Amino acid sequence: xxxxxxxxxxxxxxxxxxxxxxxxxxxxxxxxxxxxxxxxxxxxxxxxxxxxxxxxxxxxxxxxxxxxxxxxxxxxxxxxxxxxxxxxxxxxxxxxxxxxxxxxxxxxxxxxxxxxxxxxxxxxxxxxxxxxxxxxxxxxxxxxxxxxxxxxxxxxxxxxxxxxxxxxxxxxxxxxxxxxxxxxxxxxxxxxxxxxxxxxxxxxxxxxxxxxxxxxxxxxxxxxxxxxxxxxxxxxxxxxxxxxxxxxxxxxxxxxxxxxxxxxxxxxxxxxxxxxxxxxxxxx
Amino acid sequence: xxxxxxxxxxxxxxxxxxxxxxxxxxxxxxxxxxxxxxxxxxxxxxxxxxxxxxxxxxxxxxxxxxxxxxxxxxxxxxxxxxxxxxxxxxxxxxxxxxxxxxxxxxxxxxxxxxxxxxxxxxxxxxxxxxxxxxxxxxxxxxxxxxxxxxxxxxxxxxxxxxxxxxxxxxxxxxxxxxxxxxxxxxxxxxxxxxxxxxxxxxxxxxxxxxxxxxxxxxxxxxxxxxxxxxxxxxxxxxxxxxxxxxxxxxxxxxxxxxxxxxxxxxxxxxxxxxxxxxxxxxxxxxxxxxxxxxxx
Numbered sequence: 001x002x003x004x005x006x007x008x009x010x011x012x013x014x015x016x017x018x019x020x021x022x023x024x025x026x027x028x029x030x031x032x033x034x035x036x037x038x039x040x041x042x043x044x045x046x047x048x049x050x051x052x053x054x055x056x057x058x059x060x061x062x063x064x065x066x067x068x069x070x071x072x073x074x075x076x077x078x079x080x081x082x083x084x085x086x087x088x089x090x091x092x093x094x095x096x097x098x099x100x101x102x103x104x105x106x107x108x109x110x111x112x113x114x115x116x117x118x119x120x121x122x123x124x125x126x127x128x129x130x131x132x133x134x135x136x137x138x139x140x141x142x143x144x145x146x147x148x149x150x151x152x153x154x155x156x157x158x159x160x161x162x163x164x165x166x167x168x169x170x171x172x173x174x175x176x177x178x179x180x181x182x183x184x185x186x187x188x189x190x191x192x193x194x195x196x197x198x199x200x201x202x203x204x205x206x207x208x209x210x211x212x213x214x215x216x217x218x219x220x221x222x223x224x225x226x227x228x229x230x231x232x233x234x235x236x237x238x239x240x241x242x243x244x245x246x247x248x249x250x251x252x253x254x255x256x257x258x259x260x261x262x263x264x265x266x267x268x269x270x271x272x273x274x275x276x277x278x279x280x281x282x283x284x
Numbered sequence: 285x286x287x288x289x290x291x292x293x294x295x296x297x298x299x300x301x302x303x304x305x306x307x308x309x310x311x312x313x314x315x316x317x318x319x320x321x322x323x324x325x326x327x328x329x330x331x332x333x334x335x336x337x338x339x340x341x342x343x344x345x346x347x348x349x350x351x352x353x354x355x356x357x358x359x360x361x362x363x364x365x366x367x368x369x370x371x372x373x374x375x376x377x378x379x380x381x382x383x384x385x386x387x388x389x390x391x392x393x394x395x396x397x398x399x400x401x402x403x404x405x406x407x408x409x410x411x412x413x414x415x416x417x418x419x420x421x422x423x424x425x426x427x428x429x430x431x432x433x434x435x436x437x438x439x440x441x442x443x444x445x446x447x448x449x450x451x452x453x454x455x456x457x458x459x460x461x462x463x464x465x466x467x468x469x470x471x472x473x474x475x476x477x478x479x480x481x482x483x484x485x486x487x488x489x490x491x492x493x494x495x496x497x498x499x500x501x502x503x504x505x506x507x508x509x510x511x512x513x514x515x516x517x518x519x520x521x522x523x524x525x526x527x528x529x530x531x532x533x534x535x536x537x538x539x540x541x542x543x544x545x546x547x548x549x550x551x552x553x554x555x556x557x558x559x560x561x562x563x564x565x566x567x568x569x570x571x572x573x574x575x576x577x578x579x580x
Contacts, residue, residue: 052422062528116442119415119423127423175336241333248548252530259442259531277549281331 012036012151013137018129022047027151029225032161032233035152038073038104045113048129055113057128058105066251068237069132070105072164075235076156077101081250082274086240087283089274093250094267102254102263109258116258135226139203150222152229165234167204205230245277246270319563322556330553338553345557355558357533358541359565365452365537366516373456374508377463378501382493384464385471395468399461406458410525413454417441417526441527444534451522451535459515463508470504471497506577513573517566538562 012027012035019026024044028034036044045055060069067081074081079097082089092098108114115122123131124140131137132153141148153163170189172182188194196214199206205218205227217223238246253266326346329339349355384395401409417440418424421431430436440450474496482492498505520539523529529536529544536544542562546555 054420062530115418115420116439117414117418119418127420244333245549248544251528252533255528255530256532259444261532277331277551280329281334281337 012041012154013123013131013133013141014149014151015123015126015129016147016149018048018053019044022129024048026149029149029151029222032152032155033159035155035161037155037157037159038076039157041154042104042107042113045108045130046111049113053127053129054115054122055128056108056130056132057118057122058108058114058132059116059118060132060134062255063251064247066254067247068164068166070254071237072153072162072235073105074098074101075162076160081238081246082240086238086242087278089240089246090271092271093246093274094264094271098267099263102257102267105254106257106263116255135204135223136202138222138226141222150225152225153233161233162235163229163233164237165230166237240274240278241282242274242278246274249273322559322563324556325553326557326560328553328556330551330556332550332552341553345554346561348554349557349561354533354536355538355541358536358538361448361533361535362517362519362537362539365448365455365519366513368449369452369455369459369516370509370512372452373459373512374463374505376456376460377508378467378505380460380464381467381471382497385468395464398464401458402461406521407525409454409458410522413450414441414526417450417454442531444532447527447531448535451519451526455516455519455522459512463512466508467501467504470501474500509577510570510573514566514570517562517569538565 014027016026022044024047027036041056048055058070060066071081074097077097077100079095079101080092081098082092109116115128118128119125121140122128123133123137124144124146126146138150152161155161170186172179172186176182190208192208192210192214195206195208196211199211200215203223205223206212206215212218212227218227237243240246249270253263253270256266257263327340327342329337329341329344331337380398384391384398415423416425419427419437419439419442421427421437424437424440426440427437430438438446440446478496478500479492482496487495518539519537520543523535523537523540524543527535529540538558539562542555542558545551545558
């Protein structure tokens with residue numbers, strides 16, 4: 001049994017003043033069909049890069065944040081990370097579409113439109129003009145002096161829209177000695193009132209739809225857009241028991257590519273390490 | 285009288301055992317037991333996500349380890365770091381100690397300044413240096429300074445050629461203060477009369493350093509060298525905070541590799557085998573250094 005909250009981790013958050021200076025119209029926050037495409041995202045990052053700030057921030061962190069925030073680009077390109085039952089990554093994480101996506105993302109770093117080592121709160125301090133951010137950014141932005149706005153996660157050039165999801169979950173293991181008692185505890189933890197209070201405090205949407213009657217600010221504005229994305233374009237991270245190896249391998253691979261190595265070679269290594277892990281520990 | 289003396293000795297032994305028992309117990313619990321546990325689990329296939337499937341596999345983890353190019357790369361990185369940081373940090377520490385080994389007014393301020401990086405957590409220091417090293421001159425102080433001389437920008441932490449050397453530099457800067465204090469204590473132990481006599485015999489400062497200071501500090505140098513070497517081989521915090529083992533695995537040390545295998549990938553059994561080999565390597569290096577620097 002599982003209960004979970006879902007958190008759309010990435011939207012385009014923009015500093016409007018920088019867009020004004022560069023003569024870029026604000027991206028839409030009401031119509032997904034007017035969202036920035038990959039090409040627009042890249043071209044705007046180029047125009048927005050000056051000696052004082054870079055065009056965008058695409059590095060959430062150098063660990064789990066990489067696969068979490070950047071997976072949608074791969075899915076939008078038609079690449080998957082693993083097969084349907086999560087037993088193989090060869091031909092998926094290292095597919096031609098994956099390689100092309102890596103090359104696209106690397107262009108931001110290679111050309112200086114995004115920092116490979118963004119300082120903490122780079123966007124909040126005005127050092128990046130746009131941010132692939134998340135719902136938790138909204139709380140800080142509302143307290144800041146930035147003139148900011150939100151839009152959808154960049155869509156592929158042919159209009160395919162995907163956004164990331166996934167946050168903390170609670171679960172009961174199959175070996176639990178008291179599953180019924182554990183279930184009752186979790187039902188209380190995750191009841192409407194408690195989940196609404198928790199989600200409100202940390203500014204994250206919840207998968208329990210009834211909670212929104214008790215939560216403020218989710219019917220309009222930035223939070224409403226997050227919720228729309230969650231419900232319409234959200235995709236979970238790859239489902240596989242070897243996820244920890246996949247995630248760690250992907251992070252290493254993409255950072256290596258950002259520092260100049262060959263994407264195909266790096267992704268082949270990810271696929272090979274995945275196979276070794278899955279075959280050793282999970283293959284029936 | 286002999287009986288009385290023996291009673292006294294027995295009583296002292298018992299007191300010693302009782303007084304040291306808590307420390308020995310804690311040492312056993314937090315040092316010996318984990319080491320034995322590590323060696324034990326190194327012979328098992330143990331993935332933390334499969335606690336139902338912990339299987340004895342003999343030496344298979346060790347066979348995998350010796351075939352694993354990532355292990356050899358991590359070992360190479362650890363040895364490279366150690367070979368450079370130990371002499372650099374010790375030389376820097378000795379130099380600082382000689383500078384502040386003076387009765388001049390105000391020198392204690394410098395002693396405090398040079399020691400102050402030791403007072404701050406390495407995590408904090410590493411985060412600060414990530415900012416200092418930032419490749420963007422509007423953020424990174426070092427690149428901002430270099431820009432004035434029309435140099436760079438240098439991507440210190442993301443260029444495979446400079447990443448490890450950047451970590452070596454900041455590690456030596458952070459650690460030299462502690463060794464400086466040890467060298468200062470050693471310098472204070474060298475009788476001033478030796479310098480006076482040497483000076484009277486016409487020896488210059490360099491000769492005095494070579495023939496009096498260095499021999500006088502021999503045991504101190506051995507001690508500082510040994511502890512710096514052990515600490516260097518255990519490098520983890522700096523690559524974890526600053527580079528995550530990259531770029532291109534150039535800063536992934538053995539301890540980082542153990543952490544990655546055990547805590548990121550959950551390959552607990554394999555991580556234990558690497559940890560066991562790491563333990564052997566450090567013990568061997570320490571014994572070798574001790575033997576090479578032993579005087580008759």
